Amino acid sequence: MENTSQLLEETGPAISPLRPGDDSNKIAVSGQWTLIRQKFFSNKVAVFAGIVVLLFYFIGLFAEFLAPTSPTLAQPRVTYAPPQSIDFFVTNEVDERQWLPHVKGYTMTVNQESLRRSFAIDETAIIPIGLFVEGTPYRMWGMFEMDTHLVGPIDPSHNMNLLGTDSLGRDLLSRLIYGTRISMSIGLIGVVSSLIIGVVLGALSGYYGGWTDIVIQRLIEVISALPTIPLWLGLAAAVPITWSPITVYFMVTLIVSLLAWTGLAREVRGRFLALRSEDFVTAAILDGSSQRRVIFRHILPSLTSHILAVVTLAIPTMIVAETALSFLGIGLKSPVVSWGVLLQDAQNIRAVATAPWLLVWPAGAVVLTVLSFNFLGDGMRDAADPYST
Known part of the structure; x- marks a missing residue:
């Protein structure tokens, strides 16, 4: 005993005590959200992608001020003018x-x-x-x-x-800036709509199981099996031509969101199936919590980081869907300005041969946005599990 006591006095305890203000022990006492934030900011690519995404939303928010002129101002004397x-x-x-x-x-x-x-x-x-x-x-x-x-x-x-400029002499930079507002907002609004549908149906399917799960899963399979482009064509043909551009905008958003919630619903269902038998859920039920409270107050908050990562990866899908619809002529149309409308306006031989900037800049904006969202989503998905190596 005397030798052991003397050895401890000389070498110190095997585990050093936590000392306030010691940077080396911050991770040991950090909460989950702190760990998520630290892991995300350690991913420089994801942080840079997030800055690019925020920049695009800033451009869309202040489009009128940032655009040099009106997107509809025609200059017939300088049609197809170079940059x-x-x-x-x-x-x-x-x-x-x-x-x-x-x-x-x-x-x-x-x-x-x-x-x-x-x-x-x-x-x-x-x-x-x-x-x-x-x-x-x-x-x-x-x-x-x-x-x-x-x-x-x-x-x-x-x-x-x-x-x-384009075929009417309109400034392409101004139209691209105004198009940023439409394309970025339609992705955000569409994801919010699909988020609500996917989370609610996925939670009900995973928590209750049985006939509820069977009905919701068969609905997901039917929607997933539908051919996308013919369905878009049919829905777009049903839109009356007398509707205002704003009404058409919200209709396109609704069409895109109604077809994009199935993947998120399956993600949420799988997580609910894994968590509904956990001890904290059993404790909440024994404590007298209602089923609605167990779903939305106990299980769903534990999926917040995962859902956030999935949503971030879903936004570029919405943007590409709107761009594809408008490019095919079955989405937004002039005088509404979006990246898809700009690409659709450039569908002629002269634009490709003598004015390639009409295709390069809108397509570049779409590619840069999609890549930024994908890198941001990957970073958030990795950060959502801060304990993984």
Whole structure:
């Protein structure tokens, strides 16, 4: 005993006590949500993807202010005009470089054989640009009359087309920014709708089992077996042509959400089947909790992180579905502006041959958004299980 006591005094205890403020022991006392947050922020790719997603939603939220001009403003004199680049210096009369942010205008030539106009950048036409400039009037969020734009030509009589123009001379950058609001919001609203349906039906199916489970699972199988494109065609054909663009927008959202809840319902059902026999559920039942309270107060909150990860991965599916519907001409149509509508407008030989930017920029926005959501969803899915290695 004396030797043991002397050894402990010399070497110290085998397990060091937890000391307040000791960074090495933070993980040992952290709660589950703290562990989830720490694991997510350790994934740099997922964090960067989350920043990109938030940036897209910021653009959609302040589309009127960020867009250089109105998305419906036609400029017939500059149809299919190429993108302009921003330069920051000009050479004055004494060959000195002077600070002046500007874009260069266009010069027009006519093909004598086809009598088709074409545009090129005119190096001598200087159009000064600035921040917070006066431009096309708009109603911010449909409530406030404003005419201030983040960036644009200082002289409102000139136009700036950083991404080029379409067949009617409309600024593609402005249309892309306005399209961000529609495409990103339709994915979010569609996921919220499918989330409610999928979570409720999946919870009922997994908790009660029996005939309830059989009926819901057969419904899921029927919806999953339906051919998607013919079903979209039929539902889109049933939409009256007299409906307003806003009504069509919500109808497309409803169509997409009604076909996208089955995967989430199966995920939730599987988790409920695994958790309904756990000790905390049995304890809640013995304590007198109602079945509704057991489902929505005890079991469902334990699935929050998992559902959040699944939802994050479902949003890009919604965005792609809306883009595909509009691209095929059975979704949103002008004057509504979305990424799918922009791609549908570019379906002609001249756009592909002489104005590739009409396809590149909307398609690039869709690809970047889908990849960002996928990386974000993967990071959240890994973080949802912080105890995995």
